[in-house]
Amino acid sequence: MSIKHSTRVTICGEDYTIRSDSPPEHTRAVAAYVDAKINEVLESAAVVESHKAAILAALQITDELFEARSGQVELGQDISILSSELKRWLPPAKRSN
Secondary structure (H helix, E strand, O other), X not given: OOOOEEXXXXXXXXXXXXXXXXXXXXXXXXXXXXXXXXXXXXXXXXXXXXXXXXXXXHHXXXXXXHHHHXXXXXXXXXXHHHHHHHHHHOOHHHOOO
């Protein structure tokens, strides 16, 4: 059974208590990141309502996640190609699949 941590955070001027398996430091860092993204949207002057800013911030954060996942897949493919190339340089007895 995992330990649940209760962590108080402030996002967009509102206090929240988050229960999570993650350490409190991680939860605070995530909340600070979300708060910063919402504030970026609010400061852009395109949106003044906090709930709309939260939705736009969520879209930006999700886009970052999708980009990171895509980069991870590409990196895995690059590593696989390099591994195949390196195997050709090894003596036959040292090559394994």
